[in-house]
Amino acid sequence: MIHMIVAMNNTRTIGHQNTIPFHNPEDLAHFKAKTLHHICVMGRVTYESIPVKLNQRTIWCLTSSLDYKPKHDNVVVFHDQQKLLEAVLSCTEDIFICGGLQIYRLFFPYVKTLWLSRINDEFDGDVKLDRFEDHMTLVNTVQYNTFVCEEYQR
Ligand SMILES: NC(=O)c1ccc[n+]([C@@H]2O[C@H](COP(=O)([O-])OP(=O)(O)OC[C@H]3O[C@@H](n4cnc5c(N)ncnc54)[C@H](OP(=O)(O)O)[C@@H]3O)[C@@H](O)[C@H]2O)c1
Numbered sequence: 001m002i003h004m005i006v007a008m009n010n011t012r013t014i015g016h017q018n019t020i021p022f023h024n025p026e027d028l029a030h031f032k033a034k035t036l037h038h039i040c041v042m043g044r045v046t047y048e049s050i051p052v053k054l055n056q057r058t059i060w061c062l063t064s065s066l067d068y069k070p071k072h073d074n075v076v077v078f079h080d081q082q083k084l085l086e087a088v089l090s091c092t093e094d095i096f097i098c099g100g101l102q103i104y105r106l107f108f109p110y111v112k113t114l115w116l117s118r119i120n121d122e123f124d125g126d127v128k129l130d131r132f133e134d135h136m137t138l139v140n141t142v143q144y145n146t147f148v149c150e151e152y153q154r
Helices: 025-035 044-049 081-090 101-110
Strands: 002-008 013-015 039-043 058-062 075-078 095-097 113-119 137-143 147-153
Touching (some): 025 113, 039 101, 044 058, 058 081, 075 081
Parallel strands (some): 002 095, 039 058, 039 095, 058 075
Antiparallel strands (some): 113 147, 137 147
């Protein structure tokens, strides 16, 4: 099944200057718990923005650079959006679309479950999530100490 996972603040900001402008350790733990042992699909910008190796996960990273060398041994590099899409659609495991915006836009039409962390923060960043709410149904809400996780289904 194809999942999407994203953290968004009150201005719909998800990123700023190639990083996530809000720091929420509890949400990072939630991201880890959800994605552990699964395939994570991400753009090259997001992959490079993560300062640590995402252990016990396989990263499928999209880049146009043909000689791209990722920093970690758990990364499979794709250069062709269509080949990546075919791999995602033919995968029988749970797979997580992890951003950033370009990757969310490419894969959103195929996402079945969306895990949205709503971060109560007002920062106005340069990368904002498109409205998806008209295409998905909110089926569950979990209140954590520092954020709210909403689960949407198509
Ligand atoms: N809040 C959250 O949950 C969350 C999650 C993830 C990311 N983010 C944030 O989102 C921002 C990054 O998003 P972004 O949209 O700028 O970048 P991105 O989606 O992470 O990566 C974009 C890159 O993907 C590659 N790419 C995209 N389409 C391609 C195609 N058709 N063919 C080949 N390569 C392709 C290109 O890499 P090359 O340039 O190498 O060709 C492109 O520069 C950052 O601020 C990040 O922190 C936030």
